Amino acid sequence: MNNNLIAVFKKIVGETYVLTSKEDLLSYGYDATPGFFHLPATVIIPENTGQVSQVMAIANKEKIPVYVRGAGTNLSAGTVPTQGGIVLLMTRMNRIIEVDTENLVAVAEPGVVVSDLNKIVEQSGLIYPPDPGTVTTATLGGTVAENSGGLRGLKYGVTKHYVMGLEVVLADGRIMNTGGKNVKDVAGYDLTKLFTGAEGTLCVITKIIVKLVPAPETRKSMMAIFNNLDNAGNSIASIIANKIIPATLEIMDNATIRTVEDYAHVGLPVNAEAVLLIEVDGIPAVVEKEAAKVLEVLKANKADEIRVAKDTADRDKIWAARRAALPALAKLRPTTFVEDATVPRSKVPDMIRAINEIAAKYKVRIGTFGHAGDGNMHPTLVCDIRDKEEMERVYKAMDEIFATAIKLGGTLSGEHGIGLGKLRYMEDQFGPVGMEVMRTIKKALDPNGILNPGKLVGEC
Numbered sequence: 001m002n003n004n005l006i007a008v009f010k011k012i013v014g015e016t017y018v019l020t021s022k023e024d025l026l027s028y029g030y031d032a033t034p035g036f037f038h039l040p041a042t043v044i045i046p047e048n049t050g051q052v053s054q055v056m057a058i059a060n061k062e063k064i065p066v067y068v069r070g071a072g073t074n075l076s077a078g079t080v081p082t083q084g085g086i087v088l089l090m091t092r093m094n095r096i097i098e099v100d101t102e103n104l105v106a107v108a109e110p111g112v113v114v115s116d117l118n119k120i121v122e123q124s125g126l127i128y129p130p131d132p133g134t135v136t137t138a139t140l141g142g143t144v145a146e147n148s149g150g151l152r153g154l155k156y157g158v159t160k161h162y163v164m165g166l167e168v169v170l171a172d173g174r175i176m177n178t179g180g181k182n183v184k185d186v187a188g189y190d191l192t193k194l195f196t197g198a199e200g201t202l203c204v205i206t207k208i209i210v211k212l213v214p215a216p217e218t219r220k221s222m223m224a225i226f227n228n229l230d231n232a233g234n235s236i237a238s239i240i241a242n243k244i245i246p247a248t249l250e251i252m253d254n255a256t257i258r259t260v261e262d263y264a265h266v267g268l269p270v271n272a273e274a275v276l277l278i279e280v281d282g283i284p285a286v287v288e289k290e291a292a293k294v295l296e297v298l299k300a301n302k303a304d305e306i307r308v309a310k311d312t313a314d315r316d317k318i319w320a321a322r323r324a325a326l327p328a329l330a331k332l333r334p335t336t337f338v339e340d341a342t343v344p345r346s347k348v349p350d351m352i353r354a355i356n357e358i359a360a361k362y363k364v365r366i367g368t369f370g371h372a373g374d375g376n377m378h379p380t381l382v383c384d385i386r387d388k389e390e391m392e393r394v395y396k397a398m399d400e401i402f403a404t405a406i407k408l409g410g411t412l413s414g415e416h417g418i419g420l421g422k423l424r425y426m427e428d429q430f431g432p433v434g435m436e437v438m439r440t441i442k443k444a445l446d447p448n449g450i451l452n453p454g455k456l457v458g459e460c
């Protein structure tokens with residue numbers, strides 16, 4: 001990028017907020033996704049919407065690619081600047097503008113870290129439910145652009161269920177607002193939903209209005225151990241069929257159980273085929289009733305052992321096992337691919353079985369855990385990206401995992417997004433017409449193709 005342009009950008013955002021040294025740029029050439037790296041030409045860190053607008057207007061005129069970045073924790077190479085250009089880092093725009101306790105909404109800038117928002121709203125007895133595993137680092141803007149989910153997704157939904165309105169800067173620098181604080185608002189196309197989950201391909205999100213909900217008064221956690229995978233699968237379906245929607249209903253397969261036990265020594269039975277971790281929350285009387293019903297269902301579906309948390313320490317122990325799943329698997333080999341192939345919840349046992357067969361067929365080590373209640377599995381492939389022969393087998397295994405999810409009526413992504421990693425499967429899910437419609441939207445909003453080019457819908 002020529003020095004004149006760099007000087008213009010420095011004038012807009014301030015001298016220290018335009019990075020160009022190789023050492024600085026290195027940190028922004030990759031994100032949490034293994035296997036993708038490219039240096040940007042510069043990193044620009046704006047302080048407000050006006051600055052974003054000015055930067056975008058110039059980038060659009062000069063046809064410079066722009067990669068919007070929050071914390072860079074995404075797992076789909078969404079922030080890797082694959083064609084160089086500008087990384088637009090949003091972490092300086094990190095103000096919580098308003099917590100409106102009458103309308104139960106909060107208004108915040110995109111660089112706010114999700115758990116920081118929760119710390120503030122909890123003071124008013126409220127929560128902002130989307131809780132990806134990265135809540136203490138991921139930004140609100142990144143989670144909105146990625147439409148992130150998390151452990152509480154089954155009962156509380158994912159990010160798109162909480163975004164009520166946005167301020168965005170379009171590719172050419174124009175600023176627009178969508179939605180607002182109205183609970184009911186059906187005017188026009190739902191642009192808030194369109195921009196939520198657009199993965200930085202349609203706009204830069206500069207302000208977010210989110211819905212808040214009352215914090216649950218109490219919660220009850222339990223762990224059910226199964227020596228037969230089908231009994232675990234039947235329990236998942238049966239809990240929901242009994243009209244209980246737990247806040248959290250997680251599963252770990254045998255490979256994950258063994259690895260977690262080896263790593264964290266939390267007392268997991270290493271021979272079990274599956275462990276379910278369940279939490280119900282709400283007002284005390286309802287929680288007691290729902291917990292009793294869940295216990296009844298687990299027993300009826302032949303759970304081999306059930307452990308109910310008696311106090312906070314017990315609860316922490318149960319969830320420590322789940323929290324250890326990813327770090328334990330990641331410790332096994334140098335490279336970890338956490339995928340999020342998702343299937344209808346009734347297909348969870350079929351999916352786990354298929355993943356185990358795929359692991360054996362390609363001799364790849366895969367542990368599967370995830371949000372069983374909503375069918376959102378995390379098959380986690382551990383390998384060494386430097387080993388070419390192994391990686392060929394790993395990529396073949398991934399292809400087959402995603403093909404299986406689609407065959408079972410599932411989706412490529414329950415929460416991690418598409419970015420570059422899963423782009424090659426998109427047409428399998430959406431077909432040529434679906435892809436054409438999405439590319440038409442992309443071209444209409446970003447005719448020069450500068451926003452995260454080549455990602456999500458591919459080259460346009």
Ligand SMILES: Cc1cc2nc3c(=O)[nH]c(=O)nc-3n(C[C@H](O)[C@H](O)[C@H](O)COP(=O)(O)OP(=O)(O)OC[C@H]3O[C@@H](n4cnc5c(N)ncnc54)[C@H](O)[C@@H]3O)c2cc1C
Nearest residue numbers: 070071072073074078133139141142143145149200205415
């Ligand atoms: C260990 C681990 C656990 C995880 N657990 C979960 C989980 O449980 N659930 C889940 O859903 N995800 C999970 N993730 C994925 C990741 O944390 C989420 O996708 C998160 O929302 C990304 O936030 P971020 O601020 O890091 O965004 P980034 O990674 O910086 O960006 C994500 C995408 O959003 C775009 N973007 C960022 N900011 C903006 C903006 N202001 N305007 C427009 N576009 C923007 C980027 O271009 C990119 O495409 C996990 C990741 C890791 C590494």
